[in-house]
Amino acid sequence: MTGGGADGTGIDPWLSRSQALSRITAAFREAGIDGGASDARFLFLHVLGITQTELVLSGAETLGEQGAKRLGEAMQRRLAGEPVARILGEWEFWGLPFILNAATLVPRPDTETMVDAALSLHATRDRPLRLLDLGTGSGCILIALLSEWTQAFGVGVDRSHQALGCARSNARMNGVGRRAAFLAGDWCSALGKPFDVILSNPPYIPSATIPMLSHEVRYHDPIGALDGGEDGLAAYRRITAEVSGASDGRRLLARAGALVFEVGYDQAEDVVRIGHEAGFAQGSIRHDLAGHARVVTLSGL
Structure with a gap:
């Protein structure tokens, strides 16, 4: 970046905010x-x-040493291929803020389709429902639902203690920690004990596809949050069997x-079939905003 920053990151402290933003944008564009x-x-x-308003009103203000340093470090991390959410350590989901760590996936807009599908099951928002989120990660799905179902109680399960610590913090931060x-x-x-709504966004990418991501x-x-086994469906088979009691009689x-499952774009029909084999009488499919079959809801057990 023209001029070179004093700290070697390529952003000069004397640049105005507007100039710095233009140069970072150009660098990202040039990097494809x-x-x-x-x-x-x-x-x-x-x-x-x-805020955007503050940028407009104070675009001529110079960055200063600390601002240039922080921006330079963030820019270099993005140019090295690190996603924005990882650089910031936080992301928004369902209009709520969520902190992230290395053990959690970045919440995606597609996953909000799961929240919509679950909410459609119980229109009354003050029912004392029991929710279960399997593979909770950052807790975003469970916490989003608890923010809507104000009398519900939810349990999030994960194999990663690091992810669970993140989810607990997010629950407290979003005001649902006591539920x-x-x-x-x-x-x-x-x-x-049985649950009224069980949700999971499990690993669903076939193992052989992982190196091509x-x-x-x-x-x-x-x-571990991506690899769904040989055909990407291993977690669905196990969860449906355990939830229905087909594996050990414990319903x-x-x-x-x-x-309620999130599924890969071409997996919905397979997951409905797996549900039927486990004893679920009904299986419905909901599409995301891009038109992909994204959520499967199994019921009638």
Whole structure:
């Protein structure tokens, strides 16, 4: 970047805010980063801790040494292929803020389709429902639902203690900490009492596909949250069997309850079939905003 910063990152402290944003945007464009302009603006505002309005009103203000240093470091990390959410250590989901760590996936807009599907099961928002989120990660799905179902109680399960610590913090930060519990476990193994709604966004990428994923995913997302076994369906088979009681006779889904899955774009019909084999009478499919079959809801157990 023209001039070179005093700290070697390539951003000069004397640049105005507007100039710096333009140069970061140009650097991302030259590097071929998809959505580079959006990434540049998002990083810029968050790293400097300012709003878009503040940028417009104070665009002529110079960065200063600390601002240039922080921006330079963030820019270099993005140019090296690190996703914006990983650089910031936080992301938004369902209009709520979520902190992230190395053990959690970055919440995606597609996953909000799961929240929509679950909410459609119970229109009354003050019912005392029992929710279970298997492979909770950052807790975003469970916490989003608890923010809508104000009398519900939820349990999030994950194998990663690091992810569970993140989820607990997010529950407290979003005001639902007293209605959420987080347990270490391997899917349903640590659970007993039936739940009204069980949700899971499990690993669903076939193992052989993992090496072909983008750099951002392969090197910055936890592989354990991606790898779904040989055909990508291993977790669905196990969860449906455990939830229905087909594996050990210990039924985890309440009468009239529902199991809600996020699925890969070409997996919905297979997951419905797996559900039928486990004893679920009904299987419905919901599409995301891009038109992909994204959520399968199993019921009628």
